[in-house]
Amino acid sequence: MPEAEPHGDLHGLPGVSDLLDAVIEELGGGIAPSLTDPGAAYRLKICTSLLQVARREQQLGSGQRAVHAGRLFRVGCRDEAELALRLRSGVLDVSDPDVRSAVIGAVVQRLRVANPRHLLRP
Secondary structure, three states: OOOOOOOOOOOOOOOHHHHHHHHHHHHHHHHHHHOOOHHHHHHHHHHHHHHHHHHHHHHHHHHHHHHHHHHHHHOOOOOHHHHHHHHHHOOOOOOOHHHHHHHHHHHHHHHHHHOHHHHOOO
16 A cells, blocks of 8 residues: 655655656656657656656555565564575575565565566466
């Protein structure tokens, strides 16, 4: 669920999400159709995609970090580096449901930000 921007925010409205949405809409719907140079159109598509990633991270990021920290805590790890080290050394095993949840959860959370279409089944 997207995080709402706090009421009474120092910077007022429009908020970051609104600004990103406006830029994404203008780039994709206003500017992109008028481009005749295929290279410029491609670069614009990349920029729009990057802004969409930034918007999703801004909306989901802090909630995702809290959930991920909880998963790491349940397997006794401070961070992902420690999780990786303990997996490589055999101290933790992915057959443990909490370990599997931490690993799969992190991948799913990253995909929700980077490219949620990859979570859709064909």
